[in-house]
Amino acid sequence: MKDVLSQKLAAAAAANFTRRRFLHSTGALGLLAGAEALLPSYARANTGMRPASASSAAQLEPRMVDGAAVYDLTIAETQFAVAGRRTTATTVNGTVPGPLLRLREGDDAIIRVTNRLKEDSSIHWHGILLPPEMDGVPGLSFPGIRPGETFEYRFPVKQHGTYWYHSHSGLQEQTGHFGPLVIDPADGIAGYPYQFDREYVVVLSDWTFENPYNVLAKLKKQPDYYNYQKRTVFDFFRDAGRDGFMPTVRDRLMWAGMRMNPTDIHDVTGATYTFLMNGMAPEANWTGLFRPGERVLLRFINASAASYFDVRIPGLPMTVVQASGQYVQPVETDEIRIAIAETYDVIIEPAADTAYTVFAESMDRSGYAAGTLAMREGMSAAIPARRERPVLTMADMGMDHGDDMGDMHDMHDMDGMDHDAMPGMIMPDSAASMPPSTTPPDTLKSSAQGHEGHDMSAMGGMRSEAPTDSGAPRLAVAGAIRTSGLRAPGTLPEMLTHEASTHGPGNAAVPMMVQSRLAEPGIGLGHDGWRVLLYTDLRALHARADFSAPEREVELHLTGNMERFMWSIDGIPFEDSEPIHFGHGERLRLTMVNDTMMNHPMHLHGMWMELENGHGEMIPRVHTVNVKPAEHISLLITADTPGKWAFHCHVLYHMDAGMFRVVEVASGEAHDGMKGHRHEV
Ligand SMILES: [Cu+2]
Numbered sequence: 001m002k003d004v005l006s007q008k009l010a011a012a013a014a015a016n017f018t019r020r021r022f023l024h025s026t027g028a029l030g031l032l033a034g035a036e037a038l039l040p041s042y043a044r045a046n047t048g049m050r051p052a053s054a055s056s057a058a059q060l061e062p063r064m065v066d067g068a069a070v071y072d073l074t075i076a077e078t079q080f081a082v083a084g085r086r087t088t089a090t091t092v093n094g095t096v097p098g099p100l101l102r103l104r105e106g107d108d109a110i111i112r113v114t115n116r117l118k119e120d121s122s123i124h125w126h127g128i129l130l131p132p133e134m135d136g137v138p139g140l141s142f143p144g145i146r147p148g149e150t151f152e153y154r155f156p157v158k159q160h161g162t163y164w165y166h167s168h169s170g171l172q173e174q175t176g177h178f179g180p181l182v183i184d185p186a187d188g189i190a191g192y193p194y195q196f197d198r199e200y201v202v203v204l205s206d207w208t209f210e211n212p213y214n215v216l217a218k219l220k221k222q223p224d225y226y227n228y229q230k231r232t233v234f235d236f237f238r239d240a241g242r243d244g245f246m247p248t249v250r251d252r253l254m255w256a257g258m259r260m261n262p263t264d265i266h267d268v269t270g271a272t273y274t275f276l277m278n279g280m281a282p283e284a285n286w287t288g289l290f291r292p293g294e295r296v297l298l299r300f301i302n303a304s305a306a307s308y309f310d311v312r313i314p315g316l317p318m319t320v321v322q323a324s325g326q327y328v329q330p331v332e333t334d335e336i337r338i339a340i341a342e343t344y345d346v347i348i349e350p351a352a353d354t355a356y357t358v359f360a361e362s363m364d365r366s367g368y369a370a371g372t373l374a375m376r377e378g379m380s381a382a383i384p385a386r387r388e389r390p391v392l393t394m395a396d397m398g399m400d401h402g403d404d405m406g407d408m409h410d411m412h413d414m415d416g417m418d419h420d421a422m423p424g425m426i427m428p429d430s431a432a433s434m435p436p437s438t439t440p441p442d443t444l445k446s447s448a449q450g451h452e453g454h455d456m457s458a459m460g461g462m463r464s465e466a467p468t469d470s471g472a473p474r475l476a477v478a479g480a481i482r483t484s485g486l487r488a489p490g491t492l493p494e495m496l497t498h499e500a501s502t503h504g505p506g507n508a509a510v511p512m513m514v515q516s517r518l519a520e521p522g523i524g525l526g527h528d529g530w531r532v533l534l535y536t537d538l539r540a541l542h543a544r545a546d547f548s549a550p551e552r553e554v555e556l557h558l559t560g561n562m563e564r565f566m567w568s569i570d571g572i573p574f575e576d577s578e579p580i581h582f583g584h585g586e587r588l589r590l591t592m593v594n595d596t597m598m599n600h601p602m603h604l605h606g607m608w609m610e611l612e613n614g615h616g617e618m619i620p621r622v623h624t625v626n627v628k629p630a631e632h633i634s635l636l637i638t639a640d641t642p643g644k645w646a647f648h649c650h651v652l653y654h655m656d657a658g659m660f661r662v663v664e665v666a667s668g669e670a671h672d673g674m675k676g677h678r679h680e681v
Pocket residue numbers: 567599600601649650651654655659
C-alpha cells in the first residue's frame with residue numbers, strides 16, 4: 001500500500017525533480033583513462049570530489065523529498081569491457097562498480113531498486129545499522145526482489161563513514177553487483193575530525209570471465225584448482241639445499257598429511273581473476289589527480305568476492321583515519337591488508353610533480369590491481385615487483401611456537417619432531433590427550449551434547465576449562481557459552497588449547513593451540529622493511545560511553561575441510577544449523593576460534609562488533625573482522641536491534657558453502673544468558 005510519502009516520490013520522479021544537495025561534487029577535468037567502458041562516474045571523472053566546489057554533477061545525486069534522500073537504482077545485465085575483452089556483468093545503474101551513493105547522517109534514505117534480471121536479486125547495505133527488513137538478505141525478514149519488481153528500501157541514516165553495498169543473492173556479487181556508499185556527518189564537511197582537500201573512492205574487486213558457478217563447481221571438485229602456485233620439485237631442492245634433506249622431506253610429508261598445500265592462501269587466484277581498481281584493470285590505469293599541497297582522502301573498499309589486498313603507495317605514507325566506517329586515532333603506516341568487505345580511509349599528502357602507484361597486491365601474490373595518483377593525466381610511476389608467494393607458517397597451523405613466527409623451514413629446529421604425529425594439527429582420528437582443567441563445570445555450558453557432528457565423548461575426561469592463571473591453558477570449545485570467569489572487556493584473548501573434538505567431517509583438522517594474532521601483520525607481510533597496519537594499531541577516536549563488560553561469552557569455531565571445499569561454523573554448514581540467539585540489549589562477547597588454515601573475513605549484519613585488541617574502552621568498532629588461521633579472537637557486541645541478522649564469512653564461496661549463521665536478537669525485553677542457544681530446542 002502506498003503511503004503519502006511514496007505518492008510524493010512517484011510524483012517527484014515524474015516531474016524529474018532534482019536538486020543538488022551535497023557540497024561534494026566531481027569536477028570534469030579528467031579524461032577516461034584507457035579503454036574501459038561503462039565505468040561509474042566517480043571512477044571516470046578522476047578529479048576527486050572537492051569540498052566546497054560546485055562544478056558538474058557527474059556523481060549520482062539523490063533527489064530530496066521531504067528531507068529524505070531518494071535514489072533510483074536498476075539492477076541489470078550489462079555489456080562490460082575490461083582488460084581488453086567484452087563480457088557481461090551484473091550491474092547497478094549500468095556500471096561496475098555501481099554508482100557512488102552519498103547520504104548524510106540524520107536524513108532518511110529511500111532507495112528504490114528495480115530488478116531487471118531474470119532471477120531474484122537484492123542489495124545489502126554493508127555496515128549500515130537499519131531495520132532488519134531493510135538489510136537486504138533474502139530469506140531473512142526480506143523476500144528478495146523478483147524480476148521486474150521494485151523494492152523500496154527506507155531507513156533513517158544513523159551513522160556516517162565509508163561503506164558499500166552489494167547483492168546478497170547467489171553469486172551476483174562476483175559478477176559486478178556492488179558499489180560504494182559514503183555517508184557524510186550531519187553537518188557535512190565541517191563534521192569531519194580531519195581536513196582534506198580532495199577525496200577518491202577506491203573500490204577494489206576481482207573479476208573473472210568465468211561463470212562464478214563454474215568457479216564454485218571447480219572448487220568443489222578440486223579445491224586447489226586455481227592454485228597454480230603449488231610448490232614444485234625445484235622448490236624442494238632449493239629448500240633441501242637450504243634446510244637439509246630430511247627436514248624438507250618432513251615438511252612435505254606433514255603438508256601432505258594435512259591435505260593442505262602450504263601455498264593455499266586464496267581459493268580463487270590470478271589464474272582466473274583480473275583485479276580491478278574502480279572497475280579498471282591495471283593496464284587501464286585508474287588515475288586520481290591532485291594539486292600540489294593537497295591533502296587527499298582515499299576511501300578504500302575491498303568489494304572482492306574472494307581476494308584480500310595488500311595496499312600501498314610506494315613513496316607515500318598513509319595516515320589511517322577510518323576503519324569499517326568508524327573514526328580511529330590517526331595512525332601512519334606504509335601498507336594495509338584489506339580483508340574482503342573491509343573499508344579503510346587514509347589521508348595522503350602527495351608531493352608536487354610526482355606520480356604515485358596505488359598498488360593493491362592480492363594476498364597470495366597471484367596478481368594486483370593498480371592505479372595512479374598524479375598531477376596530470378597520463379603520468380605513471382613504476383609498478384612494484386610482486387613479492388614471493390607467502391607460505392603458511394607454524395602459527396597458521398596452530399603450533400605453539402612461542403614468539404617465533406618463523407616459516408615452515410624452521411621446523412628442523414624442533415627437537416624430536418615426529419612427522420607422523422602431525423605436530424600442531426589434531427587430526428580427526430587422533431583426538432586423545434586433553435589437558436587438565438579446573439573451573440567449575442557450571443561456568444561452561446557446552447552445547448554440543450547429542451548434536452550430530454559433535455562427539456563430546458571425546459571430552460569425557462574434561463571437567464571444565466582452566467583460567468590461564470591456574471597453570472593449564474583454557475580449552476577452546478566450539479559452541480561454549482560462558483557466564484562467569486570472563487576476562488576484562490577490551491583485553492586481548494589468551495592462548496587456548498583446542499578441545500579434542502574435531503567438529504566432525506566438516507572439519508579436516510584442528511589446531512593444537514590458538515592464540516591472539518592481532519599484533520601480527522598476517523601471512524606474507526612484515527618482512528619488507530616498511531610499516532604494516534596491525535589490528536592492534538586501531539584505537540577508536542573517542543572512548544564510548546556505553547563501553548561495559550560482557551555478561552556472556554559465545555564461542556564459535558570457524559571450520560572447514562579444504563579437501564572437500566566444505567566450510568562451516570562449529571562443523572555445521574548453514575543448511576543444518578539453528579540460529580544463534582542474542583538477548584535484546586544483551587552485552588556479549590563473541591569469541592571466534594579459527595580451526596582452519598585460511599583467513600576468514602567475518603561479517604555481522606545489523607550491529608557493531610567491538611574488536612578486543614587490548615585498548616580497553618578505546619577498542620575500534622568493526623562490521624567485518626579478519627580472523628587469521630589458528631587465531632583466537634573476540635569482539636564485544638551490544639545486541640540492541642531485534643531481528644534476524646546474517647553472520648558469515650565474506651569469502652563469497654565460503655559463505656555459499658555454508659560458513660553462515662543466522663543471529664537472532666530476541667524482541668523481548670528480558671534475556672536469560674543460558675537460554676536460546678542454537679543447540680537448545
Ligand atoms: Cu571464509
